[in-house]
Amino acid sequence: MSDKKFYNPEVCPYCGSYSIAGISHAEYDADYAWREVECIVCEKSWKELFTLAGAELEDKSVLPTKDHSKTKLASATEARIRGILEQLKDFCEEEDDG
Ligand SMILES: [Zn+2]
Numbered sequence: 001m002s003d004k005k006f007y008n009p010e011v012c013p014y015c016g017s018y019s020i021a022g023i024s025h026a027e028y029d030a031d032y033a034w035r036e037v038e039c040i041v042c043e044k045s046w047k048e049l050f051t052l053a054g055a056e057l058e059d060k061s062v063l064p065t066k067d068h069s070k071t072k073l074a075s076a077t078e079a080r081i082r083g084i085l086e087q088l089k090d091f092c093e094e095e096d097d098g
Pocket residue numbers: 012013014015016017039040041042043044
């Protein structure tokens with residue numbers, strides 16, 4: 001479990017010293033990374049955990065644009081309106097019969 005709430009990456013969480021140093025290179029998994037940090041004063045060590053914040057693509061053509069989402073929304077709205085119109089049509093036809 002991460003203790004991020006209580007953690008300041010600039011000071012040793014045990015003694016408050018600013019003399020801390022990363023003692024291992026970061027290791028990466030699919031969407032998080034971690035590295036070991038050591039305090040030079042009290043010699044305790046701990047793991048710093050990092051989570052993936054996002055990605056920056058050089059070729060942004062694969063990203064959905066606002067226009068695409070608008071089109072999608074518009075066609076979903078259109079489908080709903082068509083459904084309502086169908087129901088109204090059925091309703092009116094029933095009224096005509098009666
Ligand atoms: Zn310390």
